[in-house]
Amino acid sequence: MKKRCVGMLLAGGEGKRLGLLTKNLAKPAVPFGGKYRIIDFTLSNCSNSGIYTVGVLTQYSPLELNKHIGIGKPWDLDRQSDGVTILSPYTAKEGGSWYQGTADAIYRNIHYIDQYDPEYVLVISGDHIYQMDYDAMIRHHEEKASDATISVIEVPWEEAPRFGILNTKDNLEIYEFDEKPAEPKSNLASMGIYVFNWRTLREYLLEDAAKSDSDHDFGKDVIPAMLNDEKRLYAYRYEGYWKDVGTIQSYWEANMDLLEEDLSVSLNNKSWRTYSQDTNFPPQFIDSAAEVENSLINSGSWISGTVKNSILFECIHVGRSSHVNESILHPHVKVGSGCEITRAIIMENVVIPDGTVIDGTTEPEPVVIDSAYIAQLT
Amino acid sequence: MKKRCVGMLLAGGEGKRLGLLTKNLAKPAVPFGGKYRIIDFTLSNCSNSGIYTVGVLTQYSPLELNKHIGIGKPWDLDRQSDGVTILSPYTAKEGGSWYQGTADAIYRNIHYIDQYDPEYVLVISGDHIYQMDYDAMIRHHEEKASDATISVIEVPWEEAPRFGILNTKDNLEIYEFDEKPAEPKSNLASMGIYVFNWRTLREYLLEDAAKSDSDHDFGKDVIPAMLNDEKRLYAYRYEGYWKDVGTIQSYWEANMDLLEEDLSVSLNNKSWRTYSQDTNFPPQFIDSAAEVENSLINSGSWISGTVKNSILFECIHVGRSSHVNESILHPHVKVGSGCEITRAIIMENVVIPDGTVIDGTTEPEPVVIDSAYIAQLT
Amino acid sequence: MNTMMGLINLEHEHDFLEELTYFRCGAAAPFAGRYRLIDFTLSNMVKSGIEEVAVFTNHKYRSLMDHVGTGADWELARRHGGLFILPPDWNDPTDISRGDLRHFHNNRDYFHRSKADHVLISGSQFIANTSLDEAFSHHLHTDADVTLITVEVDEQLPEHMSQLRVEKGEDGKVLALTNDQTNGTLFTNVYIIKKEVLLRLVDQCIAFHKDHFFFHGVKENMDDLHMTSWNYDGFSLFVNSVESFYRHNINLLDPDAYQRLFFDNEYVRTKISNEPPVKYRTTADVKDTLLANGCVIDGSVENSVLFRGVKVKKGAVVKNSIIMQRCTIEDGVHLENVVLDKDVSISGGQTFIGSSEKPFVVAKRKTI
Amino acid sequence: MNTMMGLINLEHEHDFLEELTYFRCGAAAPFAGRYRLIDFTLSNMVKSGIEEVAVFTNHKYRSLMDHVGTGADWELARRHGGLFILPPDWNDPTDISRGDLRHFHNNRDYFHRSKADHVLISGSQFIANTSLDEAFSHHLHTDADVTLITVEVDEQLPEHMSQLRVEKGEDGKVLALTNDQTNGTLFTNVYIIKKEVLLRLVDQCIAFHKDHFFFHGVKENMDDLHMTSWNYDGFSLFVNSVESFYRHNINLLDPDAYQRLFFDNEYVRTKISNEPPVKYRTTADVKDTLLANGCVIDGSVENSVLFRGVKVKKGAVVKNSIIMQRCTIEDGVHLENVVLDKDVSISGGQTFIGSSEKPFVVAKRKTI
Helix, strand or coil: CCCCEEEEEECCCCCHHHHHHHCCCCHHHCEECCCEECHHHHHHHHHHCCCCEEEEECCCCHHHHHHHHCCCHHHCCCCCCCEEEEECCCCECCEECCCCCHHHHHHCCHHHHHCCCCCEEEEEECCEEECCCHHHHHHHHHHCCCCEEEEEEECCHHHHHHCEEEEECCCCEEEEEEECCCCCCCCEEEEEEEEEEHHHHHHHHHHHHHCCCCCCCHHHHHHHHHHHCCCCEEEEECCCCEEECCCHHHHHHHHHHCCCCCCCCCCCCCCCCCCCCCCCCCCEEECCCCEEECEEECCCCEECCEEECCEECCCCEECCCCEEECCEECCCCEECCCCEEECEEECCCCEECCCCEEECCCCCCCEEECHHHHHHHC | CCCCEEEEEECCCCCHHHHHHHCCCCHHHCEECCCEECHHHHHHHHHHCCCCEEEEECCCCHHHHHHHHCCCHHHCCCCCCCEEEEECCCCECCEECCCCCHHHHHHCCHHHHHCCCCCEEEEEECCEEECCCHHHHHHHHHHCCCCEEEEEEECCHHHHHHCEEEEECCCCEEEEEEECCCCCCCCEEEEEEEEEEHHHHHHHHHHHHHCCCCCCCHHHHHHHHHHHCCCCEEEEECCCCEEECCCHHHHHHHHHHCCCCCCCCCCCCCCCCCCCCCCCCCCEEECCCCEEECEEECCCCEECCEEECCEECCCCEECCCCEEECCEECCCCEECCCCEEECEEECCCCEECCCCEEECCCCCCCEEECHHHHHHHC | CCCEEEEEECCCCCCCCHHHHCCCCHHHCEECCCEEHHHHHHHHHHHCCCCEEEEECCCCCHHHHHHHCCCHHHCCCCCCCEEEEECCCCCCCCCCCCCHHHHHHHCHHHHHHCCCCEEEEECCCEEECCCCHHHHHHHHHCCCCEEEEEEECCCCCHHHCCCCEEEECHHHCEEEEECCCCCCEEEEEEEEEEHHHHHHHHHHHHHCCCCCHHHHHHHHHHHHCCEEEEECCCCEEECCCHHHHHHHHHHCCCHHHHHHHHHCCCCCCCCCCCCCCEEECCCCEEEEEEECCCCEECCEEEEEEECCCCEECCCCEEECCEECCCCEECCCCEEECEEECCCCEECCCCEEECCCCCCEEECCCCEC | CCCEEEEEECCCCCCCCHHHHCCCCHHHCEECCCEEHHHHHHHHHHHCCCCEEEEECCCCCHHHHHHHCCCHHHCCCCCCCEEEEECCCCCCCCCCCCCCHHHHHHCHHHHHHCCCCEEEEECCCEEECCCCHHHHHHHHHCCCCEEEEEEECCCCCHHHCCCCEEEECHHHCEEEEECCCCCCEEEEEEEEEEHHHHHHHHHHHHHCCCCCHHHHHHHHHHHHCCEEEEECCCCEEECCCHHHHHHHHHHCCCHHHHHHHHHCCCCCCCCCCCCCCEEECCCCEEEEEEECCCCEECCEEEEEEECCCCEECCCCEEECCEECCCCEECCCCEEECEEECCCCEECCCCEEECCCCCCEEECCCCEC
């Protein structure tokens, strides 16, 4: 069945710099924003943009992620003939291996894309927090009669050397891709979001797969090869909130950003909802001893202590005379009485005994607390 | 979330003896009965028996099978928190490999079963044609306070040496498993359908996985080990139609069986429906030159010739003055005018030119016709 | 957004099918072996990329609700958007709206919460199998307020009598809507309208106590609206009487008509029922017949349409008839020019013969 | 089969909630921050392994239909079984049934096509969070025709007045059903009945022109029926008046009640709405309050229940109040003992104070 556009969502990242958070969890499955997983933002973008054929490429610790996505109901991606499909690396009789690079991941799922015979393929990754209309990008791609379109965001000039920079003409036509340039010629950074004409991309993937010296990466190999052949490549400017949550610090910051009022990312935006599995837990209960300020708290929680500048997931209990500040509490965390928790990320199901003090202000990054940490305390 | 019983459906078989039919297709995905795939019978049994948590273990050529199962809608297995889940061999960073045996397949999906913390696990395979109430078997298992229950069917004594035979006491307690006995003591053959107490099975799987000399097979290793430990094993007698479609001949026979009136397997049984993906094709059209007798024909077909003792899938065209007899035509087969087709299985999308004669009566097994065969004819 | 939402307005469709619409509205009448009339409209909407469809219905809507269920079989069981059967259940004592305006008024929410800027409105009596993408492009391209979908007919048939005729100018511009029976350009009762125009006209109609949105809101305001038209030139037909219902069912036995309605475009969606393939037994003798799955045939069937699960026993003869789902025709029965509604049983040996102009109709669940 | 099908019979439930039931039936009334009353009954049925539930409703059922949608949020969007809202839409001129018997009569299909041999019948006013597996085991074990679910109350509350009282013999056998207000054993209007008994009593009721299935079919035939009872001793309550509705909402602010209703058993299912977590801003001051997701709090809230998406602006004070979904309370508003129906906006600076016996109620969509 022919589809206009197939979305390919790369969700296999290990997210090593997230330390404990990704020890048993793929990065896109890490809880975020009091109710969500990181991947919910991209999946919701697909659904809100009318892209209902989405392949999710998983490999690292896929269990939680697969379970979270399920049949795709929250995103209206539970469909008979398309919807969301989990694409794990295939194990042939002779064995299987992980995807070797972003381009290899798509290459090895050509058969999946081919069955929809699409005009375009949208390649995105499940690692970023942003709200974007991919359909507007595809329309831009069509208007420019482009072979490939890359979404870019303006970054401060001094940070440009940390990014993959796209050098464009005034009409946004790309003439050069500069990976982490020492002396950037532009401050338009690639967001790792691509729209390709499927027929063109398909050829380049086959060619790239045959090259033994290739890293099979879009940025390093496929895009340069297309530029080299003088294909039409255009940049698409995105304005708005966009954050890579690659480190503990940036993960914590991106969560705290949700407490800001003025950012264009908003969980309360009715026309661009971010969807997630809903837990059906009862309304939260803020009791007579509680004090809550500048925080997000999810359902099923019962607060008897003080919570400030924090993000609390579902079914949190904060005991009497406890103080939680600048912290992120993952689902089902129980904080006893008389605790002091500052600048910490507490992992799922951790039970914090009465009187515990956790202070993350002395470290360069917020501290991440798991059950092992608590066990070793007592 | 606790479930009473999790079904594990082994669907990774290559079905080598089905030759061309399984060249690009897992055996459970082979078309059957004019509208179905072989696996539809077991999936429908699960749904009709109230087993809504089903893991389908695929490995050989899983694409068509995965697509067919999709999110499980036809079987009411598209559920938020359980439903049907495709379990392909997991590829770890170091690589992946196929399941080594039936017990290994379950062993490597212990995590999947554990998340439902079930009382029982039902192990079935997607290779057989039958209509059976698994819930009745589970109730039998409960009544006998059994550790494992194996479904058995009476076979003619002379055929018993071809089967795995269970020797039981009068109360159906199993004291011995006899794989293909030269001199059978019983004619109760195992159907490869098992109900286990999950806690018991889990231990045996861990033990079996640690044995380097094991084939990791239920029949060869796990059941004998349980018998050896004097666990309570009972047989459950099944009476009714049951057929392993392991060879071209038995595949053809099982299809032809559907034309018989007196078999207990019936596609028209309203209280035990066999479900499949519905194609939404228009009603079939039998035109003025057609003659149809003792046949099953699916929707979207247009018949202008003579069809006798045959099974026709969806969107078949049979041209004028053609005769189709004792044959199985897979979906979208087009038979030209003036053809004679006898005792043949025509594979999907094959176009048979005007005047072609295909006669399978001279071979020991019906002939299987693919496009290559037709190309070489002309 | 430049997308459409769908509206199937059954308020002004009468129960034209006599016995067949005693217990169901016309839109739920079975057609062509496995469909209901509404399936064609619904499928065309889905094919046109519409993700939310409302049905305005005022009575006998239970069979319609049973048929469409959750909407899943049309891919309309969505968390956002989806299918809404909207029966009348209004409790606002201050409501002064009348006719179909009551539906528009009381379901204003439906229009407001959608992001779509255009509404595709249709009845259920125009039968075709097509996407309306081209019509929508035309609508957008001409920046029309309203775009009427038309068909050209060579021959005036009885069912065409009640259709409005369209006089067209350049680029499809609608010059006049008439009842001129010599004009072969028929309005199909399918049209696209800008949502804001629709809401404005609804308010205007209610303020002036009007009771028919199309006649009073659209047609009477033609001079103030930018109204264009788009002609559909594929296979199509109208069903609005027992006679046209019967004739068009039987006409589908013309291979060309069958081919054009069902195979020129993607399939028509309908409720999925999991019936097995048709079983022809050894004594079956079938010619020139459409059969839906689940039928079991021992007898002789000619020039007929058989719906799902019909049983024709040995020695029975069925000719020029339309037999709806789950009917049983026993040994030795002879039927000619007959329409059996669903679940009818005809016991052995009886003969019923009608005419093609006046087929013999048996209401549902009768045992004769 | 030894399984149950479900029936929620709303025919005899009155619109007891005054302004709150002007536009919706009582079963659709919001409760406890994110639920509708019917959610508790529906969830209990699903927890009891029931896979098909019918709802008999006679008017104001649109909000109910909107709420339950396809039934997916209760895992009842099934191809086989599922959830059926059955409004009255009957066109049988020979039908002589009356009262709720019209529903039983006209929906006989529903009972016939199910494989279940027992029917769990319930209204929507008994609120608990439980599976009825044990009651069903008792029903099967005693081979009862009818099993009434009862609760014991220590204190007679106004909402108990209208409940029948049960006199029990050995093993729960029902000796009498009375109005004896000193008897603390209350019938919950939830009962299990054998399907064949139900169908027989329905026929009998219709033949004798009766109009109330439970009173005339079950109660009047007590002597001929094997009727037993099963007592539910978990947390429960009845809601059948504005006063009991208000009191029980506020009572859930007792930590013990909150805990017992919501955490003693699996969660209660309701419509999923994808609201983000509650946002407490820097000036928020919240005590003793239940809040559903989507709320944004700048002001001060005490001893109240806030439904989804409520906005309390800076300087506003809300006390002892029930604020339903999407209400907005502007700067400086002061509310005490108030019930706001959904989509109400209270503009800046106003004060509204009711009493706990007679809370101040504002109907939905009002802007004040």
